[in-house]
Amino acid sequence: MDLHIDSLTIEYTSGGYRVRPIDGLDLRVASGELVLLLGASGCGKTTLLSALAGILTPAAGSIRLGELDVTAMPARARTEYRRRTVGIVFQAFNLVPGLSALDNVQVPLWAAGVPGRTARRRAAELLERVGLGDRVGHRPSGLSGGQQQRVAIARALAHDPPLVLADEPTAHLDYIQVDRVLRLLRELAEPGRVVVVATHDERLLPLADRVVELSPRAAAEAAVPERRTLTGGEVVFSQGDRGELVYMVERGEIEIVRVRADGTEERLGHAGPGRYFGELAPLFGLRRSATARAATTSEITGYSPRDFRDRFGVDLARAPVGADAPR
Amino acid sequence: MWRVSVRDLLWRRRRFAIALLATGLVFSMTLLMSGISSSLHAQNRRIVRSFSADAWVVAKGTAGPFTASSAIPAAVSDAVAKLPGVRRADPIIVFRSTVGPGTLRDVNVLGYRPGGIGAPHVTSGRGLRAPDEVVADTTLGYRVGERVKLGGHPLRVVGLADAVTFYFGTPTLVLSIADVQRLAFAGQALASAIVTRGVPRAAASGLHVLTDDQVVHDLERPMKNSDQTLSLVNALLWIVAAGIIGSIVYLSALERGHDFAVLKATGATNRSLLTGLALQAVVLATAAALLAAVLAAFLAPIFPFTVSIPGGAYVSLVAVALAVGLLSSLAGLRRAVRVDPALAFGGA
DSSP states (O other): OOEEEEEEEEEEEETTEEEEEEEEEEEEEOTTOEEEEEOOTTSSHHHHHHHHTTSSOOSEEEEEETTEEGGGOOHHHHHHHHHHTEEEEOTTOOOOTTSOHHHHHHHHHHHTTOOHHHHHHHHHHHHHHTTOTTOTTOOGGGSOHHHHHHHHHHHHTTTOOSEEEEESTTTTOOHHHHHHHHHHHHHHOOTTOEEEEEESOGGGGGGOSEEEEOSOOOOOSOOOOEEEEEOTTOEEEOTTOBOOOEEEEEESOEEEEEEBTTSOEEEEEEEOTTOEEOOHHHHHTOBOSSEEEESSSEEEEEEOHHHHHHHHOOOGGGSOOOSSOOO | OHHHHHHHHHHTHHHHHHHHHHHHHHHHHHHHHHHHHHHHHHHHHHHHHTTOOSEEEEETTOOOTTTOOOOEETTHHHHHHTSTTOSEEEEEEEEEEEEESSSOEEEEEEEEOTTSTTOOOEEEEOOOOSTTEEEEEGGGOOOTTOEEEETTEEEEEEEEESSOEETTTEEEEEEEHHHHHHHHSTTOOEESEEEEESOOSSOOTTEEEEOHHHHHHHHHGGGHHHHHHHHHHHHHHHHHHHHHHHHHHHHHHHHTHHHHHHHHHTTOOHHHHHHHHHHHHHHHHHHHHHHHHHHHHHHGGGSSSOOOOOHHHHHHHHHHHHHHHHHHTHHHHHHHHHOOGGGGSSOO
């Protein structure tokens, strides 16, 4: 079963504003591959995993796993899809504290109505496979972080799912514990199964068959300044876009607005000749947190942050922080 | 998924035990209330039936022999005895007084004609034979041969009778009608009512014939307020029980929010989670009902009169406990349904 992601866009509301962490993502992962979603916190890794798990419904685009069109499934079918087709390894292990390791692994089997004895046998086999055959009766509080994560991996494999999702699987592990978990994850990527791991831990890079960087790289290199002439109402950049340039207004006026969740706009400010805007996204590798558009016929020049600093002597990193607002 | 809920209950067993004890106590109170109410009604029926009378003849306009203070001449019994359908008629007197020595205690006083209708069933000692003798209810704690003073008049206890109580468990002294006439009517030959064997086919002028059921109904009329009070207290106790179970289930849902998100993310349906939570409420309510039955059995003897809990009260307790458990867990259930499985992602 291959994984196909086409033009995937995910939006949600946060703090009263519409956020689009994933915008037009395309990805093909072949059966047996392990793909790493790499990026800083907030870049949309977990959001993408939620969509792959059928928990979040994307605003546009599609996710297909083999013949299954995940994005077209109704809610009930998505629950069934999570139950049978997806195994999830959570960042904080997320084991149920009142259940033993054996019971925690049985949970997805119970949810699927697997008879008690069969579920028990399968869970015991999986715990044996992850090297915890002697810890079946222990509750999570009696297990180390690495052992808990291995129980979580065993739980994710309960139905032998063709898609395994792992969210920051090494986040709570020390270097000794991480070794076994990494090897287990690598072993999971076998023919008939796709493994998607979201992480900001670059130690995992050698594991991956494919790496997807979800954070836009901070623009560090000098680029040729980009001069643009805008008519009134023309958009310089939109909220949620990736951003590489800082803009200096040469002529006219640029207004900065932020789109609220209800579609209305909040005016953050405006920039006239000699003022600059849009520095945060290129500087820190973030998406644009506001939309900039020409209020009148205007002329602007875009610079890389380094070029901007060299030309104007402004240390953008030390400038007062604002949401891409004009200075 | 019910297994998850059962194991969660076991894991939080201390909290469960505390809730079980509290709910069990509350439920036992409701059982005792039912027992008290039932016993009070039962003793009214018992005292009326104990006369084995076919009819009660009272002054016209009088509600009944136990609640009215109006009297009729005792000699009326002779006229009543001659009425068609009547084989025998005897006068009785019912009034209330206090008995000593020592701390005065309220008592019902029943006067009957020795050898006539209304003789008590003596369980210890003997019946009345001579003046100034009394048969006492066993709850008074007197011994046969003991001397007591009824309204200052000395009497000797010659016999004891069980369960001769009415008016909210007030114990009864049974005397000869002559003694009671001396105490209540200054020796005048008066009576509260005439009890008959055989039903008079026509009432004598100025008199009124009542059946046992009418007499019981009359006797229970003053209990209407206390019945309502008991029902109200019972309802409040159910609400307290619902509050305890509801808060336990709600707390459980609150604490397990993250678990629910994980379970949903791994494919558990809302229905299976709700079943699990409702199961916790039902287990708690049912266990509390069982504990209540045991507690009530221990607490019932503490009351100053016999509290016998009817079998139906146990059945209805279990039924109401289940309803209370399920209803009170609604808030917790609502919360569980609203948990977003996406919460399972992200940090601890």
